[in-house]
Amino acid sequence: MFQNNPLLSQLKEKIQQDTPKRQGIVKATDKAYGFLETDKGKRFFIPPSEMKKVLHGDRINAFIRVNGDKSSAEPHELKKSETDQFVARLSIQQNKITIIANNPLIKGFFKIQGGQKLAEQGYQNGDWVSVKLVKHALNEGNGFLVEVIEKIADANDPFAYRLITVATHHLPNKAPEFDHPWQVLDADLERQDLTKLPFFTIDGINTQDMDDALYIECTDDGWCLTVAISDPSAYVDESSPMDAEAKRRGFTLYLPNFNVPMLPRDLSDSLCSLKEGEKRATVCCRIMINQQGEIVGEAAFFAAWIKSHYRLNYCDVSNYLESESEQKDQWKPNRQLAEQLQILSDASLKRLTWRTENNVVFKSQPDYTLKLNNKGEVYEIQCEPRRTANRLVEESMIAANICAGQFLSKHKQQGVFNVHSGFASDRLNKAVELLASVNIESDVETLSTLAGYTKMRQQTALLHNNYLDHRLRKLLAYADTKNTPEAHFTMGVESYATWTSPIRKYGDLINHRLIKSILMGTNDVTVSDDIGVHLNEARKSQRLAERDVNNLLYSQYLKDQVNSEWRYKAEIFDIVKAGLRVRVQENGATFFVPSSLLSNNPKEAKQITCDREQGKVFFAGQTEMQLGDIIDVMLNNVKVESGQLIGRLADPIVIPV
Numbered sequence: 001m002f003q004n005n006p007l008l009s010q011l012k013e014k015i016q017q018d019t020p021k022r023q024g025i026v027k028a029t030d031k032a033y034g035f036l037e038t039d040k041g042k043r044f045f046i047p048p049s050e051m052k053k054v055l056h057g058d059r060i061n062a063f064i065r066v067n068g069d070k071s072s073a074e075p076h077e078l079k080k081s082e083t084d085q086f087v088a089r090l091s092i093q094q095n096k097i098t099i100i101a102n103n104p105l106i107k108g109f110f111k112i113q114g115g116q117k118l119a120e121q122g123y124q125n126g127d128w129v130s131v132k133l134v135k136h137a138l139n140e141g142n143g144f145l146v147e148v149i150e151k152i153a154d155a156n157d158p159f160a161y162r163l164i165t166v167a168t169h170h171l172p173n174k175a176p177e178f179d180h181p182w183q184v185l186d187a188d189l190e191r192q193d194l195t196k197l198p199f200f201t202i203d204g205i206n207t208q209d210m211d212d213a214l215y216i217e218c219t220d221d222g223w224c225l226t227v228a229i230s231d232p233s234a235y236v237d238e239s240s241p242m243d244a245e246a247k248r249r250g251f252t253l254y255l256p257n258f259n260v261p262m263l264p265r266d267l268s269d270s271l272c273s274l275k276e277g278e279k280r281a282t283v284c285c286r287i288m289i290n291q292q293g294e295i296v297g298e299a300a301f302f303a304a305w306i307k308s309h310y311r312l313n314y315c316d317v318s319n320y321l322e323s324e325s326e327q328k329d330q331w332k333p334n335r336q337l338a339e340q341l342q343i344l345s346d347a348s349l350k351r352l353t354w355r356t357e358n359n360v361v362f363k364s365q366p367d368y369t370l371k372l373n374n375k376g377e378v379y380e381i382q383c384e385p386r387r388t389a390n391r392l393v394e395e396s397m398i399a400a401n402i403c404a405g406q407f408l409s410k411h412k413q414q415g416v417f418n419v420h421s422g423f424a425s426d427r428l429n430k431a432v433e434l435l436a437s438v439n440i441e442s443d444v445e446t447l448s449t450l451a452g453y454t455k456m457r458q459q460t461a462l463l464h465n466n467y468l469d470h471r472l473r474k475l476l477a478y479a480d481t482k483n484t485p486e487a488h489f490t491m492g493v494e495s496y497a498t499w500t501s502p503i504r505k506y507g508d509l510i511n512h513r514l515i516k517s518i519l520m521g522t523n524d525v526t527v528s529d530d531i532g533v534h535l536n537e538a539r540k541s542q543r544l545a546e547r548d549v550n551n552l553l554y555s556q557y558l559k560d561q562v563n564s565e566w567r568y569k570a571e572i573f574d575i576v577k578a579g580l581r582v583r584v585q586e587n588g589a590t591f592f593v594p595s596s597l598l599s600n601n602p603k604e605a606k607q608i609t610c611d612r613e614q615g616k617v618f619f620a621g622q623t624e625m626q627l628g629d630i631i632d633v634m635l636n637n638v639k640v641e642s643g644q645l646i647g648r649l650a651d652p653i654v655i656p657v
């Protein structure tokens with residue numbers, strides 16, 4: 001009798017008009033309640049009964065209900081849902097079919113549209129599926145309705161986590177499949193025949209998509225280095241569906257023991273791979289380097305046919321070059337190759353020295369390789385420091401990319417450029433203050449220039465101050481990708497354009513086409529203004545996928561170490577109000593150490609302050625720890641569902657008596 005009462009409707013409308021409203025994002029918790037975070041940074045509690053109407057990540061309008069000194073949010077209007085498609089696990093129990101979202105923050109009761117037909121279609125209990133949100137509880141007022149789009153992985157697939165992760169981040173899970181020509185498309189492009197020169201490749205033992213080969217000669221004043229890069233643009237037409245798919249992917253995705261190529265495998269792993277003894281189409285760069293390690297003159301770019309005479313791997317080359325005497329059973333090159341490796345080693349060492357003195361060189365970090373068994377589990381983690389062979393390849397590729405940046409800047413004023421502006425503009429004053437604390441004089445105007453920033457980095461490098469390096473790094477702007485040349489401050493160069501991985505990076509493929517258009521005197525290649533945004537977003541999605549898989553594998557691998565007495569050496573790389581983030585040196589795992597676990601005494605722990613601004617941990621006004629410190633930690637807890645590793649100090653902070 002009250003449903004259509006106009007007076008009650010008017011009263012309800014009047015109450016709603018008088019009730020304060022806020023717009024913000026719903027943040028779920030691992031409990032039944034959640035919070036509304038407004039654009040102005042305020043948080044309002046959402047009680048469990050109201051959380052049933054919304055999903056984590058929803059942007060909503062909400063009424064703010066005030067009760068005494070407490071306030072809470074009542075979801076009222078959905079503006080946008082970020083959970084329009086997600087990955088979930090099917091639960092088929094007798095006649096009841098439901099889903100459980102892979103993301104533990106996505107909660108609620110989900111009805112499945114056409115759910116009773118799933119079993120008939122071959123779906124089984126525990127299968128992983130991608131679902132689409134059809135109806136939202138806040139709009140419909142009758143719960144959530146989803147539709148199963150496709151199966152992601154079988155319930156018993158030991159490698160399901162790979163497929164779940166790539167689906168979560170909307171990435172492809174298999175190589176593209178396209179027909180393509182096996183003869184080059186750009187027959188008008190003159191290619192030099194360099195098949196007689198003893199080019200060689202250095203890659204990982206299991207690498208299939210080999211895209212760079214090297215050849216070097218001594219000159220009267222130094223060296224002549226030729227970098228040959230596989231040329232997939234010879235087979236991939238710019239207007240083809242294959243190119244459109246390569247652009248959509250942006251990059252080859254690499255996960256432990258698993259990769260999803262940007263190009264079809266018969267291109268990336270066969271026709272375009274610089275396999276030993278096979279004639280391949282390439283784009284080359286000939287670089288003159290003087291005895292001090294400086295690049296002199298303008299590098300010569302040209303197209304060529306080459307043949308890799310030797311397939312080498314990092315381990316063998318490093319062992320050979322680093323050994324003072326010949327070891328039994330050690331790999332040994334023939335005379336021709338030994339000469340090439342020694343010449344390249346001498347040149348790359350000089351090149352590194354020159355860059356250290358004139359550009360910017362950051363301390364290299366080790367690589368961590370996760371070895372998996374046939375159950376998809378980690379059985380070993382290898383720490384692989386950057387060795388001599390890595391230096392040979394890295395210095396060669398960096399030199400080639402610097403030359404490409406100069407070449408495209410001079411002849412095209414467009415391309416795909418990696419750019420970095422140094423310190424963020426709103427953090428320059430903090431950088432000046434921080435530098436002054438270590439007696440390095442500077443100013444905002446100077447640090448805003450490439451020359452000023454480079455000089456500063458050379459000065460700080462001489463201090464070998466790990467804390468300072470971490471603090472400065474946190475003041476940097478984000479790296480970017482643009483279609484016009486700009487400086488790359490953290491490399492210390494005027495321009496930097498990568499072109500050495502065109503099998504794996506779409507931006508490098510574009511730069512190949514531009515380089516070839518310069519060689520042919522054409523003007524038929526343009527780079528869209530939004531290419532940087534597109535590639536940045538694609539790379540961000542891949543990095544999130546890499547992070548999620550690694551977090552899961554690390555948590556599964558280390559879960560048996562919880563509460564053991566095993567001590568790990570770890571470096572503090574981040575300090576926030578809630579605690580520390582540290583990286584374990586022996587295996588690369590990341591632990592979060594809550595401030596509550598910095599001391600064994602809860603009362604003492606409350607007196608510990610983690611200062612994010614200064615990157616330090618204080619107790620009673622004294623610095624106890626800071627960014628860059630190497631500390632001993634133990635594993636306290638593992639949250640496998642979220643991939644979180646919670647650590648504690650092996651030697652807790654104690655109040656001196």
